[in-house]
Amino acid sequence: MRKTYKYRLAPNKTVENKLHWVLARCRELYNAGLSERKDAYRMVGKSITYYDQQNVLPEIKAKIREEYQDIAAHVLQDVLKRLDKAFQRFFDRCAKGQKPGYPRFQGRNRYNSFTYPDGAGWKLDQQTRPPDKKGMVRVNLKLTKIGTVKLHLHRDMIGKVKTLTIKREGEHWYACFSCEVDKPEALPSSYEDVGIDLGVTHFAALSNGEFLENPRHYRRAENKLKKLQESLSRKKRGSHRRAKAVKRVAKAHRKVRNQRADFAHKASRKLVNRYQVIVLEDLTMANLVKQPKPKQDEETGQYLPNGAAAKAGLNKSIADAGWSQFVGMCTYKAAWAGRTLVQVDPKYTSQICPNCGNVRKKTLEERWHSCTCGCELDRDTASAKVILGIGRKQLSVGTRPTRATA
Numbered sequence: 001m002r003k004t005y006k007y008r009l010a011p012n013k014t015v016e017n018k019l020h021w022v023l024a025r026c027r028e029l030y031n032a033g034l035s036e037r038k039d040a041y042r043m044v045g046k047s048i049t050y051y052d053q054q055n056v057l058p059e060i061k062a063k064i065r066e067e068y069q070d071i072a073a074h075v076l077q078d079v080l081k082r083l084d085k086a087f088q089r090f091f092d093r094c095a096k097g098q099k100p101g102y103p104r105f106q107g108r109n110r111y112n113s114f115t116y117p118d119g120a121g122w123k124l125d126q127q128t129r130p131p132d133k134k135g136m137v138r139v140n141l142k143l144t145k146i147g148t149v150k151l152h153l154h155r156d157m158i159g160k161v162k163t164l165t166i167k168r169e170g171e172h173w174y175a176c177f178s179c180e181v182d183k184p185e186a187l188p189s190s191y192e193d194v195g196i197d198l199g200v201t202h203f204a205a206l207s208n209g210e211f212l213e214n215p216r217h218y219r220r221a222e223n224k225l226k227k228l229q230e231s232l233s234r235k236k237r238g239s240h241r242r243a244k245a246v247k248r249v250a251k252a253h254r255k256v257r258n259q260r261a262d263f264a265h266k267a268s269r270k271l272v273n274r275y276q277v278i279v280l281e282d283l284t285m286a287n288l289v290k291q292p293k294p295k296q297d298e299e300t301g302q303y304l305p306n307g308a309a310a311k312a313g314l315n316k317s318i319a320d321a322g323w324s325q326f327v328g329m330c331t332y333k334a335a336w337a338g339r340t341l342v343q344v345d346p347k348y349t350s351q352i353c354p355n356c357g358n359v360r361k362k363t364l365e366e367r368w369h370s371c372t373c374g375c376e377l378d379r380d381t382a383s384a385k386v387i388l389g390i391g392r393k394q395l396s397v398g399t400r401p402t403r404a405t406a
């Protein structure tokens with residue numbers, strides 16, 4: 001199993017400039033590779049493969065772009081691999097009949113990391129520096145042809161490092177070590193199961209009547225962010241003040257992102273520790289998050305309004321809640337802990353009575369489930385109970401310990 005450890009880097013100015021430089025060269029190579037593939041296909045109908053591109057790298061380095069010799073060879077190969085993966089995903093989507101989305105050219109703000117795909121080109125010096133005042137181990141990370149950069153090992157890395165990715169987030173730099181680790185021992189079995197309804201009023205409703213409240217970080221920070229954005233738009237392009245405003249905006253974004261991830265980590269950890277079976281909605285089936293399909297004018301091929309803007313408000317609050325991040329965290333934490341996670345089709349779950357199975361359509365405003373059978377519940381709690389019921393049905397008998405056999 002893979003586990004990623006992320007550490008903040010503290011590069012000095014020289015090293016930081018070099019990191020920016022390498023990143024910019026990688027982005028150029030990515031875009032050049034993309035344009036080569038695009039042109040070859042358009043002009044001669046030929047598909048260029050990863051190996052075609054990798055094989056000309058030495059020639060490019062020797063004759064055309066000598067500065068590429070200053071970048072670790074495997075890092076450059078990884079850039080082309082990334083491009084190849086983008087194309088593989090594109091072809092997969094085409095094959096599945098989904099909306100394809102051709103691989104995109106990467107702008108300065110989109111392309112923000114480069115990867116050492118193996119142990120070549122970098123080295124960690126564990127013993128070179130004594131722990132600091134807080135007892136944190138300070139380590140030197142040596143990047144060939146870039147320089148040495150300090151990092152705080154705030155938690156130990158376990159397992160064998162397979163890849164190292166250097167990543168830029170705003171003005172911060174991080175080292176992400178992806179490690180191959182043994183699967184840990186499963187948690188002791190629990191006899192509690194839970195169904196979870198993800199919502200907007202509450203972040204989630206549990207089938208036992210509890211709620212996970214939405215931290216609403218984004219909403220609260222949104223006004224601040226908006227003000228910062230406005231302030232940014234008033235600044236003159238290329239000015240010193242504008243550069244500062246850009247940093248402030250990036251910082252506000254980063255804060256929201258970190259808070260959201262923190263919430264998702266804690267909430268998913270609690271659930272996985274407590275429950276043996278966790279049943280969630282399958283978000284890929286939830287049509288709420290889906291974007292309306294692009295509409296094209298048949299004659300001119302131009303894009304027409306498709307109602308995407310109208311849905312943006314709702315989509316935003318969904319993205320806000322960070323559901324997919326949360327589901328992702330539940331999934332991998334459950335796998336590590338030996339828990340069972342089931343995802344079910346969320347269709348009709350808000351309309352079925354968990355007690356008698358009666359189906360009655362509710363409007364979005366109706367917050368209470370009240371059935372002729374006498375079942376009285378919060379609307380979301382009722383959905384969570386239905387979700388749990390469907391999940392239990394989906395699980396075949398005998399896949400988990402029961403009270404009787406344990």
Ligand SMILES: [Zn+2]
Nearest residue numbers: 353356371373
């Ligand atoms: Zn009922």
